Amino acid sequence: xxxxxxxxxxxxxxxxxxxLDSVFDNCSHVASDRGWTxxxxxxxxxxxxxxxxxxxxRTDRFKRSSTISVPxxxxxxxxxxxxxxxxxxxxxxxxxxxRVARSSQQSGALxxxxxxxxxxxxxxxxxxxxxxxxxxxxxxxxxxxxxLPQEKLQRAFLRKVEDRExxxxxxxxxxxxxxxxxxxxxxAYPLVESFQVPEPPVFSPLVPPLCGQTVCDNVELxxxxxxxxxxxxxxxxxxxxxxxxxxxxxxxxxxxxxxxxQHRVLSGAFGRYNITWQLSVHKVQSSLLRHRVVLxxxxxxxxxxxxxxxxxxxxxTGYDGGDCRRLGRCYDWVRRDGVCNMECNNMLDxxxxxxxxxxRVTNVKKTCFDPESPHR
Numbered sequence: 001x002x003x004x005x006x007x008x009x010x011x012x013x014x015x016x017x018x019x020l021d022s023v024f025d026n027c028s029h030v031a032s033d034r035g036w037t038x039x040x041x042x043x044x045x046x047x048x049x050x051x052x053x054x055x056x057x058r059t060d061r062f063k064r065s066s067t068i069s070v071p072x073x074x075x076x077x078x079x080x081x082x083x084x085x086x087x088x089x090x091x092x093x094x095x096x097x098x099r100v101a102r103s104s105q106q107s108g109a110l111x112x113x114x115x116x117x118x119x120x121x122x123x124x125x126x127x128x129x130x131x132x133x134x135x136x137x138x139x140x141x142x143x144x145x146x147x148l149p150q151e152k153l154q155r156a157f158l159r160k161v162e163d164r165e166x167x168x169x170x171x172x173x174x175x176x177x178x179x180x181x182x183x184x185x186x187x188a189y190p191l192v193e194s195f196q197v198p199e200p201p202v203f204s205p206l207v208p209p210l211c212g213q214t215v216c217d218n219v220e221l222x223x224x225x226x227x228x229x230x231x232x233x234x235x236x237x238x239x240x241x242x243x244x245x246x247x248x249x250x251x252x253x254x255x256x257x258x259x260x261x262q263h264r265v266l267s268g269a270f271g272r273y274n275i276t277w278q279l280s281v282h283k284v285q286s287s288l289l290r291h292r293v294v295l296x297x298x299x300x301x302x303x304x305x306x307x308x309x310x311x312x313x314x315x316x317t318g319y320d321g322g323d324c325r326r327l328g329r330c331y332d333w334v335r336r337d338g339v340c341n342m343e344c345n346n347m348l349d350x351x352x353x354x355x356x357x358x359x360r361v362t363n364v365k366k367t368c369f370d371p372e373s374p375h376r
Contacts, residue, residue, distance in 0.1 A: 008038055008084050008143050023110075023119050034058050035110070035119060038084050039134070040074055055084040055093045055101070060111045068093050068101035079139075086110070087147035094153050097232075122184055137193070143170040151272055213297065234274045241279065246287040253290070291365060304347040304371050318369035322346025340367045 023035040036057040043050045050073055058065035068091055074080065083094040088108060093101040111119060123141065124134045146167040172180065177189055206215045215221060225231050244253045259281060266277045298312040304321030312320040319325045328343035335344055336353035340362040344352040355361055357368035357375050364375040 008036075008141075023121050034060060036084075036086070038082065043069070053080070053082050053093070053095060055091060057086055057091055057106055057110075059106050059108050060115065061108050062106055066091065066103050066105040068103045070095050070100045079137075083148075083153045085147040085153075092147075094150065097150070097153060099150060123181070124190065125184070139173070141170065141172040142168065145169050232274050234276070236276045236278055237270075238278045238280070240282055242282045242284060244284045244286060244289050246290045247285055249283075249285050251290065252283075300371055300376075303369055304351075306347055316366075318342075318345055318367070321351075321369040321371070322348070342367070345369065 023037075036055070038055050039053070040051050041054055043052065052069045052072065053074055054067055054069040056065050056067040070093065081094075081096050085092045085094075086106070089104060091103045091106060092099055124138070144167045174180075174192060177192055181189070183189060206218065206221065208214050208217055209219065212218065241254070241259055243259070245251060259279070263277060263279050270277065293316050295312065295314060295317065298309070298314070298317065302309040302312050302320065303317050304323065306323060308324040309320050310324075313324040314320075322345060325346075330341065330344035330349045330352075334341045334352075335349065336355055338355065338361050340356040340358075341352050342356075345356040345367060351357055351368070351370045351373075354370075354373075357364055357370045357373040359375055362368075364373075368376045370376055
C-alpha cells in the first residue's frame with residue numbers, strides 16, 4: 001500500500017465522542033501519534049462540550065501531528081458521512097459530501113516502506129490507556145490507496161460495489177465481524193445490529209411557491225433534498241433540445257456549438273449533486289415555426305384578457321394584446337377600413353374590427369394578437 005496518498009471514509013451515528021478509527025505506530029516503546037486518526041473530540045481540554053469531527057495526521061518526518069476539525073458541533077443520534085483524504089501535500093476533511101476543513105502543515109509519505117509493518121489499524125478507539133471508546137453505530141468503513149476527489153466521495157458512489165476502483169484497499173460493512181477483525185483491549189466484540197433507515201417525510205401537496213413557477217422552486221423541498229443523503233443518489237435526467245430549422249434544413253434556432261456548450265455547463269453545475277444529463281437533439285424543418293417566437297410563461301389565454309401580464313409585455317404580442325399600453329385614440333372611421341391601424345389593435349377595439357388578423361390586408365405574423373383568431 002502506497003503511503004503518500006490515502007482516503008478514509010466512515011458512515012456513523014454518534015452517541016459519545018472518542019476516536020472512530022486510527023492507524024498508529026505499534027513499534028515505539030512510548031506513546032506515539034504517528035499515523036492518522038479520524039474521530040470526535042472536544043475543543044476544550046476537559047469535559048464533553050463542543051465535540052466535533054476531526055482528522056489528525058502525522059508523517060514520520062514531522063515532530064508533531066496536525067489536526068483539522070469540522071467548524072461546528074456534531075449532531076447527537078444522527079447519521080453522518082465523514083471522509084478524510086491526504087495526498088502527500090494536503091489534508092482534507094469532508095462531512096456529508098461537503099469539504100469543511102483543510103491543512104497543508106504535513107507533507108511527504110505517511111511512513112517509510114520499512115515501517116509499514118509497524119502500523120496497526122484500530123476501529124472504535126485509540127491506543128491510549130485512557131479508555132477512549134466510541135459509542136454509537138458504524139455502518140461502513142472504506143479506505144483507498146489514493147486521495148479521491150470530492151465528486152467521488154458521495155454516498156451513491158460508495159454503495160455501488162461495481163464502481164470500486166483498484167485503489168480501494170478496504171471496504172468493511174461488519175457482516176462477518178469475528179472473521180475479519182480481532183479484539184484489541186477487552187476481548188469483546190461490538191454488537192451487530194440490523195435496522196431500517198426511516199423513510200423521509202413526504203411533502204404533500206407539492207405546489208410551487210407564490211414567487212415560483214415549479215415545485216423545484218419550493219425552498220422546503222430544496223432544503224430537504226440538500227440535507228437528506230438518500231435523495232441524492234445518482235440520477236440521470238434525459239432532456240431533448242428541439243431545434244427548429246427552415247424548410248430547407250438551414251438557419252437553425254441554435255447552433256450545435258451552443259447546444260454543446262449548454263450541455264457542458266449543465267453537467268458541470270449538477271455533477272456535484274450526482275445528477276447526470278443525457279442529451280438528445282430533435283431536428284424540425286418548418287419555416288412557419290422558424291419565424292415564430294416562443295415566450296416563456298406567456299400563455300395564449302393571457303393575451304388580450306384586459307389585464308397587463310408582465311410576462312406577455314413584448315412587441316411580438318402587441319404588448320399583451322394592447323393590455324400593457326396606454327390606449328391611443330382609435331376613431332370609428334378607421335376601423336375595418338382594410339388597413340391594420342395599430343392604435344386600434346387591442347381587445348377593446350376588437351383588434352381593429354378584425355383588420356389586424358386579416359392575412360389579405362396585413363402580415364398577421366406581426367400584427368395578429370387576437371386570441372380567438374386562427375391566424376395569430
